[in-house]
Amino acid sequence: MAQSALKRLAAEAALAHIEPRLGRKTLVGVGTGSTANCFIDLLARVRHKFDAAVASSEASAERLRRQGVPVIDLNAAPALEVYVDGADEVDPQRRLIKGGGGALTREKIVAACAGEFVCIVDDSKLVSQLGAFPLPVEVLPMARGLAARALQRLGGTPVWRQGFLTDNGNIILDVSHLRIEDPLALEREINNIPGAVCNGLFAAHAADLVFVAGLQGVRRI
Numbered sequence: 001m002a003q004s005a006l007k008r009l010a011a012e013a014a015l016a017h018i019e020p021r022l023g024r025k026t027l028v029g030v031g032t033g034s035t036a037n038c039f040i041d042l043l044a045r046v047r048h049k050f051d052a053a054v055a056s057s058e059a060s061a062e063r064l065r066r067q068g069v070p071v072i073d074l075n076a077a078p079a080l081e082v083y084v085d086g087a088d089e090v091d092p093q094r095r096l097i098k099g100g101g102g103a104l105t106r107e108k109i110v111a112a113c114a115g116e117f118v119c120i121v122d123d124s125k126l127v128s129q130l131g132a133f134p135l136p137v138e139v140l141p142m143a144r145g146l147a148a149r150a151l152q153r154l155g156g157t158p159v160w161r162q163g164f165l166t167d168n169g170n171i172i173l174d175v176s177h178l179r180i181e182d183p184l185a186l187e188r189e190i191n192n193i194p195g196a197v198c199n200g201l202f203a204a205h206a207a208d209l210v211f212v213a214g215l216q217g218v219r220r221i
Helices: 003-021 034-049 058-066 104-113 141-153 183-191
Strands: 027-030 052-055 082-085 117-122 135-139 157-160 171-176 196-199 209-214 217-220
Touching: 003 034, 003 082, 003 117, 003 209, 003 217, 027 034, 027 104, 034 058, 034 082, 034 117, 052 058, 052 104, 082 104, 104 135, 104 196, 135 141, 141 157, 141 171, 141 196, 183 196
Parallel strands: 027 052, 027 082, 082 117, 117 209
Antiparallel strands: 135 171, 135 196, 157 171, 209 217
């Protein structure tokens, strides 16, 4: 089965999970990337059942609006029922690496505001230990060199994602070769680097539920 079909299966499972809770005043948080796009396309079919969505990126907000889903600013949202997003890696404790699409900071903010964080992936994203996927770190442009040297001292190999700016106007350093034995400790350590805005480790706020699509169907973690 093609990876795109697996992503859709995971998105369908997430929609089936949240649909019974949708109501007139319900707000749904939506992530960014190809798997999140599958969920957006399905969510649009039930747009009459909930109030509005909060998007973690300008790209997702535009996709929602094109399909008739109202989008509101997070600061105007009294409470988010759920946040649904994909991931680049998922470990058995539902800790994640995210940010391949560059929206990691907004994704982490919206996820932290939601009553439930639902992650949707195909089974190629499951790992026993995080770190094979390069860890994205959002950095203020003037701190690129400082942050890169600090990440090297942590054992990583940072590469500037040239030609890319986040929706916040910052750059991304993609860090390979990190030994992520304690994701929570590393998440906090990287966030303490001067100029580092956020990093793609979701350990302090791991997913509450992960739907994993594979050839045998969809399972829950």
